[in-house]
Amino acid sequence: MGRGYMGKILRINLTEDRITIENLDMRLAKKFLGGVGLASCILYKEVPPKTNPLGEENKLLFFTGPVTGTRIPTGRYVVVFKSPLTSILGWSSSAGHWGPELKFAGYDGLIVEGISPRPVYLWIDDDFVELRSAKNIWGTSTSETQSRIRKELGDEEIRVAAIGRAGEKLVRFASIINDEGRAAGRCGAGAVMGHKRLKAIAVRGTRDVEVADFDRVVQLMDEIYRIWKSEPFARSLTLYGTAAVTSFTSGIAAFPTRNFQSGFFPEWEKLSGPTLSKTLLVKKSGCFGCLIACGRISRIKSGPYKGMVVWGPEYEHINTLGAGCGNPDLQTVSICHQLVNEYGMDGITCGRVISFAMECYEKGILKREDADGLDLSWGNSETIIELVKKIGEREGIGDLLAEGSRIAAQRIGRGAEKYAMQTKGLEYAGYEPRGMKGMALTYAVGNRGGCHITTGMLYLDMGTMTWMYPVDSPLDPQVLDLEKVKAEVALERRYTVVESSVLCKFFAGIVFTPELMASILSAVTGWEIDAPEMDRIGERIWTLQRMYNVEAGISRKDDTLPERFFTEKLPNGFSQGQVIDRKTFDEMLDEYYRMVGWDENGVPTKEKVKELGLEELVRTRVT
Amino acid sequence: MRQYLKIDLDKCTGCRACELACVESKKKVYNPKKSLIRVVLVSPYFYVPINCQFCEKPPCVTSCPERALEVDETGRIRIDKEKCIGCTWCFNACPFGAIVLDREENTVRICDLCDGEPECAKACPTGAIELATLEQVGGKNRILAAQKLISAQNLAGEILGGG
Numbered sequence: 001m002g003r004g005y006m007g008k009i010l011r012i013n014l015t016e017d018r019i020t021i022e023n024l025d026m027r028l029a030k031k032f033l034g035g036v037g038l039a040s041c042i043l044y045k046e047v048p049p050k051t052n053p054l055g056e057e058n059k060l061l062f063f064t065g066p067v068t069g070t071r072i073p074t075g076r077y078v079v080v081f082k083s084p085l086t087s088i089l090g091w092s093s094s095a096g097h098w099g100p101e102l103k104f105a106g107y108d109g110l111i112v113e114g115i116s117p118r119p120v121y122l123w124i125d126d127d128f129v130e131l132r133s134a135k136n137i138w139g140t141s142t143s144e145t146q147s148r149i150r151k152e153l154g155d156e157e158i159r160v161a162a163i164g165r166a167g168e169k170l171v172r173f174a175s176i177i178n179d180e181g182r183a184a185g186r187c188g189a190g191a192v193m194g195h196k197r198l199k200a201i202a203v204r205g206t207r208d209v210e211v212a213d214f215d216r217v218v219q220l221m222d223e224i225y226r227i228w229k230s231e232p233f234a235r236s237l238t239l240y241g242t243a244a245v246t247s248f249t250s251g252i253a254a255f256p257t258r259n260f261q262s263g264f265f266p267e268w269e270k271l272s273g274p275t276l277s278k279t280l281l282v283k284k285s286g287c288f289g290c291l292i293a294c295g296r297i298s299r300i301k302s303g304p305y306k307g308m309v310v311w312g313p314e315y316e317h318i319n320t321l322g323a324g325c326g327n328p329d330l331q332t333v334s335i336c337h338q339l340v341n342e343y344g345m346d347g348i349t350c351g352r353v354i355s356f357a358m359e360c361y362e363k364g365i366l367k368r369e370d371a372d373g374l375d376l377s378w379g380n381s382e383t384i385i386e387l388v389k390k391i392g393e394r395e396g397i398g399d400l401l402a403e404g405s406r407i408a409a410q411r412i413g414r415g416a417e418k419y420a421m422q423t424k425g426l427e428y429a430g431y432e433p434r435g436m437k438g439m440a441l442t443y444a445v446g447n448r449g450g451c452h453i454t455t456g457m458l459y460l461d462m463g464t465m466t467w468m469y470p471v472d473s474p475l476d477p478q479v480l481d482l483e484k485v486k487a488e489v490a491l492e493r494r495y496t497v498v499e500s501s502v503l504c505k506f507f508a509g510i511v512f513t514p515e516l517m518a519s520i521l522s523a524v525t526g527w528e529i530d531a532p533e534m535d536r537i538g539e540r541i542w543t544l545q546r547m548y549n550v551e552a553g554i555s556r557k558d559d560t561l562p563e564r565f566f567t568e569k570l571p572n573g574f575s576q577g578q579v580i581d582r583k584t585f586d587e588m589l590d591e592y593y594r595m596v597g598w599d600e601n602g603v604p605t606k607e608k609v610k611e612l613g614l615e616e617l618v619r620t621r622v623t
Numbered sequence: 624m625r626q627y628l629k630i631d632l633d634k635c636t637g638c639r640a641c642e643l644a645c646v647e648s649k650k651k652v653y654n655p656k657k658s659l660i661r662v663v664l665v666s667p668y669f670y671v672p673i674n675c676q677f678c679e680k681p682p683c684v685t686s687c688p689e690r691a692l693e694v695d696e697t698g699r700i701r702i703d704k705e706k707c708i709g710c711t712w713c714f715n716a717c718p719f720g721a722i723v724l725d726r727e728e729n730t731v732r733i734c735d736l737c738d739g740e741p742e743c744a745k746a747c748p749t750g751a752i753e754l755a756t757l758e759q760v761g762g763k764n765r766i767l768a769a770q771k772l773i774s775a776q777n778l779a780g781e782i783l784g785g786g
Contacts, residue, residue: 070653071643097639104654147666156664180667208652218647228748283668284749286638291748293636297668309667 003212004066004524005029010107010129012122014196015056015114019129024108030527031613034065034108036091037500037541039080042111043089044544044617049552053084053188054170054195056115062161062201063109064099065502066524069209071221074290075100076502083187084195085172085349085404086425086449088549090187093499094161095287096179101159104205112198121149121162121200126207134199139165141342142177149202160202164344167194169394171402173349177341181311182287182295185346187426187448212526220520227511228291233464234510238284240273241296242315242506245430247272248462249319252477253573254435256428257323258378259355260421260564263432264573267328271318280310280334292507298334305335312337316452319430320351321388325358326378336388343392349404352427354387356405357397359419365412372396424449424549424558433565435575436461437480440585441488444559445592447545455491456509457484467513468494478575480584485591493538497521500541540612543596543604547618556602559589624756625698626736627677628660628744634751637662637670644746648737657723659734660743660752672752674743675700675721675734683713683722683733692733700733707731 009022032038039061051057061080068075077099083090102110105124112122119134137145145162161178167190174190175183184190193199211217228234236244246268249255253264269275280301286293300308313334322333340347360366361376368375372390374383374397390398400408405420405427421428426449433440438457446454456466461477469491475483494517498508501521508517514531521529529537546554561580570578593600597608609618642658650657660674677698684692684700691706692713707730714722714731723732736754744752 071640071647073640074638100655104656180664206654206656208650208654208657210652214651284636285668285670286636286640286748288638289640289643290636290638291640293638293748295636 003210003526004070005034006103006106006108006207006209008107009109009111010124011111011113012129012131013114014112014116014120014131014198017116017131019131029066031537032541033497033500033521033537034068035063035078035500035502036080036093036496037537038065039063039078039109040089040091040541040545040548041617043080043082044548046111047082049082049548051082053082053087053090053192058082058192058195060112060189060192060196060198061109062102062112063502064103065500067501067503067520069100069103070211070217070524071289072217072224072503072520072524073292073507074287074504075103076287076504077102077184078499078502079176079184079189081187081189081192083425083448084170084191085188088424088449088552088554089447089545090189091448092175092184092186092189093502094176094178094182094184095290095504096159096182097288098159098161098178098182098203099502100288101203101205103209104207105203106205106207110201112193112196115195116197119197119199121202122198123153124201124203124205126205134197137199138168141165142344143180143342145200146180149200153202155204158202158204160200162200162344163190163193163198164342164392166343166345166392166402167191168199169392169402170194171343171345171391171394172404172407173346175340175344175346177344181341183341183346185348186451188346190344211524213523216519216523220516220523223516224511225291227467231510233459234292236273237292237294237506237510240277241284241294243271243273243276243296243313243318245315245462246318248464249431249436251574252435252462253570253575254432254461254477255323256319256430256432258326259324259352259359259419260428260432261359262572263435263570263575263578265323265328268323270328271322271330271333275330276313279330285311287504290504290507294506300331300335303331308335308338310334310338311341314347316429317347317351320348320355321384324351324355324430325384327381327384328379329381332381332384335385339385339388339392343388345392348429349427350388350391352421353391353401353405353408354384356408356419356421357387357401360412360416363419365414365416370397418563421562421564422450423561424554426450428452431458431461432570432575433561434570434578434580436477437580438475438477438484438487440480440561440565440580441484441588441592444561444585444589445488447542447549453495453505455488455495456505457488457491459509460484460487466491466509467511468498468509468517470513478578480580480588482588482591485588485595488592489595490535492542493535496538496541497534500537536612539596540614543608543612544614544617546598546602546604547609547614550603551619554602556589556600559602561585624758625677626739626754626756627698628672628674628736628741629753629755629760630672631751631753632669632671634749635662635670635672636749637664638748640746640748641672641743641752644742648742649732657725659721659723659732661720672743673719673721676719682716682718686712686716688712699735702731702733704728704730
């Protein structure tokens with residue numbers, strides 16, 4: 001096949017135990033590349049936007065992209081589905097080695113549909129594909145599932161993506177974990193997988209991945225090495241992992257603290273990258289072909305969890321389970337990090353629902369008796385660990401919190417909605433939008449809800465850098481203006497292309513310019529893709545995703561942030577006094593809609609749909 | 624002079640850039656299963672890159688029924704592609720699993736250190752892979768040991784002013 005594609009898609013119908021191989025539609029590939037682009041397109045065609053996410057009609061689409069499996073760092077996979085957490089388009093991506101392995105087995109993607117009558121796992125060994133009984137592994141943790149499957153199949157080098165108990169119990173933000181501790185975390189892919197009674201997907205692949213212009217790829221790789229070596233932010237990620245970010249966000253007081261009551265956590269240094277390196281770190285770990293290797297492996301030093309090996313901790317968990325809950329103890333964060341991995345759930349949402357519950361407790365909305373007798377005071381380590389377990393098991397108050405903060409708040413009532421820190425049902429990561437105002441826009445308009453990484457805005461707001469959107473001088477983090485809107489528009493397109501290729505948003509975001517990214521795509525696929533054409537592909541995908549969400553009921557009213565960010569000033573630190581001006585926000589939203597060609601209600605216009613070549617696909621009447 | 628790849632296990636992140644670089648240079652495709660160096664993950668968090676060790680008594684050579692393998696003057700294993708029938712006896716004999724069967728050429732392949740400029744070492748982002756001779760590694764280790772001894776006995780104190 002060559003040209004970066006294997007040319008085959010595997011369709012697995014769990015209801016009927018039927019496995020079929022389909023040819024990849026190369027016309028679609030040219031328009032949507034692969035990964036999140038191609039899979040969103042297939043979801044749009046096959047899963048109606050009003051589908052019940054936990055119903056038989058929902059599907060799980062695991063996709064690689066043309067660059068996955070080549071030497072360009074670093075190959076990932078994306079899983080696309082309708083999200084049980086947000087009820088709109090959901091996707092999540094993960095690295096490690098599973099995605100490339102799927103491609104080496106000969107497939108660009110998998111479409112999983114239906115519901116299995118009994119627990120099963122999927123075994124893909126190049127051309128040999130079968131569903132096997134998961135009777136003996138149902139109920140086990142993600143790491144146990146991986147090791148038992150490798151043992152059963154008799155090969156320690158098999159790559160496994162699995163759900164844990166949280167996925168089985170339909171925790172709405174359950175994740176999929178592969179390669180020990182890499183996560184497709186956000187939006188609840190694990191719950192959809194659990195609902196389908198699919199415990200895991202094991203892969204072994206021995207085929208070649210070929211590219212269109214081999215010599216060019218080798219040449220580009222030299223260039224990538226050269227830029228990587230001179231890029232300081234890449235260096236700090238290597239040195240300190242994603243925990244390096246703690247220093248950046250704390251410096252500008254945009255390190256969400258106690259459920260976004262503040263952006264400055266006085267004890268932030270206890271949660272920093274250098275502290276991690278000095279205390280718990282035992283190993284640095286790199287995903288497939290990665291030069292940065294931001295992955296951390298730690299070990300718990302004392303207490304009841306002494307000796308526990310932790311795949312992490314990552315910055316987002318450090319924020320959500322640490323400062324977000326008023327907790328300065330890195331060891332507690334690390335224990336929780338491993339627990340969420342073992343249960344198979346998203347640590348970002350999990351930390352945010354816990355801090356949501358803690359704030360409700362502080363405000364008297366939740367009482368001790370509502371929380372199984374737990375003391376939900378800020379920073380209570382034992383409570384945080386206990387809540388992670390209760391959520392993973394859907395036990396007691398955990399059953400309520402397992403619904404995510406938006407649904408949990410609706411159920412609690414009594415004004416709890418104010419404290420659910422989310423957009424479109426997806427909780428925010430570790431970036432305070434009052435102190436990083438570009439993030440306000442990224443959170444508000446993101447196609448999967450309040451996600452931090454649908455663009456690289458966080459790099460611009462932190463004053464580090466993204467070569468995907470080079471700027472002459474650093475942007476002011478406290479300003480929301482036209483410059484930020486332009487950045488949002490450019491970055492959402494480019495990052496969407498990165499996730500359709502499928503590459504890493506850290507590596508590509510830090511090291512690749514748009515021109516370099518376009519050269520990579522051209523060399524791999526053999527299509528002439530320059531930077532403007534690449535932006536066009538990103539725009540097409542982003543617009544189609546929006547159409548899906550519009551059909552699911554999303555409009556301007558949903559492109560917003562919780563009341564708190566417009567009314568409560570940040571109390572301390574560099575961002576003291578910062579708040580988002582609602583009028584400015586509305587104006588910038590108008591500007592954003594204009595720039596992307598959506599009407600004032602946030603619906604893509606007929607002209608835009610036509611211009612992007614989407615008119616055959618799109619079924620809704622657009623304005 | 625016999626050379627081999629000295630691996631620093633502390634530095635290896637398990638990223639497998641070495642595997643990709645090996646297959647890229649030898650086969651002009653991307654497929655880690657064809658790499659002559661392979662990174663093994665040993666649970667829970669150890670990564671061990673393994674390639675040909677250039678054994679002094681190489682079992683691959685002695686097990687070859689066709690006498691297709693021989694050790695050259697640098698210690699590397701040379702494969703006579705005319706003689707090799709792809710039977711994989713050497714493959715079974717190798718205690719390191721460092722031999723690959725080439726299904727296009729129907730012969731086996733073994734690491735040849737890229738004739739002294741190993742691509743895997745060049746690709747390694749952390750410098751975990753290093754081309755070395757036994758003498759170089761022995762020398763380095765001897766110097767390290769000697770330095771430790773000197774500092775333990777506090778001999779340098781007088782010369783270096785307590786540094």
